[in-house]
Amino acid sequence: xxxxxxxxxxxxxxxxxxxxxxxxxxxxxxxxxxxxxxxxxxxxxxxxxxxxxxxxxxxxxxxxxxxxxxxxxxxxxxxxxxxxxxxxxxxxxxxxxxxxxxxxxxxxxxxxxxxxxxxxxxxxxxxxxxxxxxxxxxxxxxxxxxxxxxxxxxxxxxxxxxxxxxxxxxxxxxxxxxxxxxxxxxxxxxxxx
Amino acid sequence: xxxxxxxxxxxxxxxxxxxxxxxxxxxxxxxxxxxxxxxxxxxxxxxxxxxxxxxxxxxxxxxxxxxxxxxxxxxxxxxxxxxxxxxxxxxxxxxxxxxxxxxxxxxxxxxxxxxxxxxxxxxxxxxxxxxxxxxxxxxxxxxxxxxxxxxxxxxxxxxxxxxxxxxxxxxxxxxxxxxxxxxxxxxxxxxxxxxxxxxxxxxxxxxxxxxxxxxxxxxxxxxxxxxxxxxxxxxxxxxxxxxxxxxxxxxxxxxxxxxxxxxxxxxxxxxxxxxxxxxxxxx
Numbered sequence: 083x084x085x086x087x088x089x090x091x092x093x094x095x096x097x098x099x100x101x102x103x104x105x106x107x108x109x110x111x112x113x114x115x116x117x118x119x120x121x122x123x124x125x126x127x128x129x130x131x132x133x134x135x136x137x138x139x140x141x142x143x144x145x146x147x148x149x150x151x152x153x154x155x156x157x158x159x160x161x162x163x164x165x166x167x168x169x170x171x172x173x174x175x176x177x178x179x180x181x182x183x184x185x186x187x188x189x190x191x192x193x194x195x196x197x198x199x200x201x202x203x204x205x206x207x208x209x210x211x212x213x214x215x216x217x218x219x220x221x222x223x224x225x226x227x228x229x230x231x232x233x234x235x236x237x238x239x240x241x242x243x244x245x246x247x248x249x250x251x252x253x254x255x256x257x258x259x260x261x262x263x264x265x266x267x268x269x270x271x272x273x274x275x
Numbered sequence: 276x277x278x279x280x281x282x283x284x285x286x287x288x289x290x291x292x293x294x295x296x297x298x299x300x301x302x303x304x305x306x307x308x309x310x311x312x313x314x315x316x317x318x319x320x321x322x323x324x325x326x327x328x329x330x331x332x333x334x335x336x337x338x339x340x341x342x343x344x345x346x347x348x349x350x351x352x353x354x355x356x357x358x359x360x361x362x363x364x365x366x367x368x369x370x371x372x373x374x375x376x377x378x379x380x381x382x383x384x385x386x387x388x389x390x391x392x393x394x395x396x397x398x399x400x401x402x403x404x405x406x407x408x409x410x411x412x413x414x415x416x417x418x419x420x421x422x423x424x425x426x427x428x429x430x431x432x433x434x435x436x437x438x439x440x441x442x443x444x445x446x447x448x449x450x451x452x453x454x455x456x457x458x459x460x461x462x463x464x465x466x467x468x469x470x471x472x473x474x475x476x477x478x479x480x481x482x483x484x485x486x487x488x489x490x491x492x493x494x495x496x497x498x499x500x501x502x503x504x505x506x507x508x509x510x511x512x513x514x515x516x517x518x519x520x521x522x523x524x525x526x527x528x529x530x531x532x533x534x535x536x537x538x539x540x541x542x543x544x545x546x547x548x549x550x551x552x553x554x555x556x557x558x
Contacts (some may be wrong), residue, residue, distance in 0.1 A: 128530060130454040130463040156307050174302070179312075182304040198306055210454075221306025238309035257529050262304035262311060 137255075138205040141213045141248035144171040144255040149219075152180050153197050156224075160188030173256040176246070187226065192234060196224045204273040206245075213255075215246045218273040239264040243257065243271050284369055298336060388414060403536060405457040406529035409464055410538045412455060413527065420521030421445035423490025433549040436507050441500035443449050443487025444471050462531040469526035469539070473505065474515025474546065481505045507550045516547040 088159060148171040155161050155168070161184045164177055199220040207214030219241040228234045247259040255270065270272035304311035368378035400408075421443040426433045434440060451465035471483040483503035490500070511517045525540040 086388065101449065128452050128463050128465065130452045131530065134454075136411070142366070152307070179303050183308045183310075186308050194307055207456070208454075209456055219306050224307055226307065234310045239304065239311075240306055240309055242304050242306060260303060262302050264302075264304060264311070 113269075134208045137208060137213055137250070138215075140214060141250075142203050142275060145203065145215060145217065145246060145257050147270070148172045148176075148180070148257055149198050149200065151216075152184065153194070155184050156187055156194035156226075157196075159191075159193040160184040160186070162188055170254065172258075173249070173251075173254055174258040176257045176260050179260070190228070190234070192226045192228055194224060194226050199216045201268055202273045206272065211250045212258075213248050215244075215248060216273045217244045217246060218268045218271055219244055219267070228262065241265050241268065243268070243273060279386045315382060363395070363547060400458045400460065402460060402462075402531040402534040405460040405462050405531055405538065406464075406538065408457045409455040409462040409529065409531075410527050410540060413450070413453075413464060413466065413540075415450060415466060415525055415540060416447045416541060417544060418448070418468065418471075418521060418523040418542055420519055420546050421487065421489055422519065422548060424492075424494075431551060431553075433512060433551040434507065435553045436510050438553075439497065439499040439504050439506050441488065441490035441494070442471075442473050442481060442483065442503045442505060442521075443489045443500075444468055444521065445489070448486045448523075450525075460531050462529055464529050465525055466525050466540075468523050468529040470524045471503070472522045473503075474518075474520040474522070475505055475507070476511070476519050477509055477550075479505070483537040510551045512549055512551040516549040518545050519548045 087158050148168065151165065151167045151171070155165065161181070164172075164181045168177060168180065199222075201218035201220055203218075204216040205213065206216050216261065220244045221242070224235070226234055226235045241264065243263040243265055245261045245263070246257055249258045250256075265271065301312040365378055421441075422434075423441045423443075428434075448468040449466070453465075454461060454462055454463045456462070469488050471486050473481045473483070475481060481503065485502055487503035488500055507517075521544050523542045523544075525542060527538045527540055529536055529538065
């Protein structure tokens with residue numbers, strides 16, 4: 083039969099906060115040894131770390147699948163509406179931007195050649211239902227051709243470091259948002275490792 | 276209330292100073308068409324767009340990032356100073372008062388509330404610091420002192436001198452694993468009660484090797500706890516009750532960015548226990 087519940091106080095939060103400030107010295111609590119003892123070790127994979135790894139892998143797979151589908155559609159002459167395969171791995175502004183480009187290809191009667199080269203994908207941020215990836219996309223080998231096979235590839239940068247938000251909804255990971263940084267070379271970029 | 280306001284203000288500042296997530300109005304470029312847009316252009320824009328159009332930014336409504344960061348740092352430093360004063364006041368109250376509940380809640384750190392989406396750009400703290408912040412955020416459950424058999428079970432409503440009492444941690448003794456994201460670092464936490472001690476109120480203390488074993492009605496009368504127990508030698512009655520304090524130590528194991536460690540978080544709970552003597556008349 084438990085007693086207690088009266089006069090309860092948890093001083094733990096205050097003590098943990100104190101670890102942040104050098105000027106703050108926690109009051110010692112009798113019969114306990116509050117201390118911070120970080121040690122550099124090689125930890126075994128915890129349940130959360132395993133979940134993070136699985137999430138990162140699933141998110142990266144969704145991203146790579148979407149890039150492959152975009153490439154396929156570009157080579158096929160573009161589309162005006164997103165295909166089921168595009169929608170299964172992308173949503174929101176990312177999907178919108180992809181379809182915008184594919185519709186532009188379609189509108190002009192062009193078609194593409196080549197494949198996007200993904201030099202690497204860095205895993206740079208994890209939350210329970212959202213991860214952030216950084217991808218080195220090299221589109222320098224991509225070409226757009228018109229009906230007469232003339233190269234009509236717009237001039238401009240073709241190598242981008244894409245910062246991607248990938249979200250999980252209904253058990254599926256989809257690329258949702260992105261930002262681009264144009265680069266001349268990928269050396270030194272996190273995703274180029 | 277002040278803590279809440281502080282947390283909101285600081286959260287806003289941290290968000291302001293944090294790097295923009297991927298959904299912000301940064302340039303969005305396509306490798307096929309090789310044009311870049313900012314988000315406001317992409318929304319509802321003509322499908323053709325303008326190839327190679329440079330990213331547009333509305334500078335008239337924006338501060339420079341450097342100014343923003345500097346301003347946020349100043350405000351954060353001010354908030355931290357306020358927090359330090361509040362924490363010092365709270366600690367003085369804890370030292371002075373027997374009833375810690377009268378001191379209210381511990382002040383909330385400016386670090387709390389409003390962490391941004393994790394990413395490499397805001398990785399300005401060490402893994403250990405991130406862990407300390409994550410542990411400070413952690414809401415560990417209460418651990419009431421379990422004492423049995425309860426005095427409520429006998430007609431005198433008291434524990435008896437010489438009778439073996441069982442002591443244990445009443446409540447969850449394991450939390451996790453859970454994860455948090457602090458300043459761009461992901462932190463995994465796993466908290467367990469590593470030790471339990473009781474101050475019995477009569478000047479004696481008991482240290483339990485584990486979390487104790489709960490007394491149940493199936494326990495043989497007079498049986499001692501196999502792991503953690505105590506028998507009073509003096510009554511508290513008729514002068515009142517003993518104040519029994521359970522001091523639990525939460526060992527919070529953290530892993531972050533390839534490092535790991537343990538942060539110990541003590542938690543204290545008290546209860547009043549009347550202890551009397553039972554006279555046996557032998558004829």
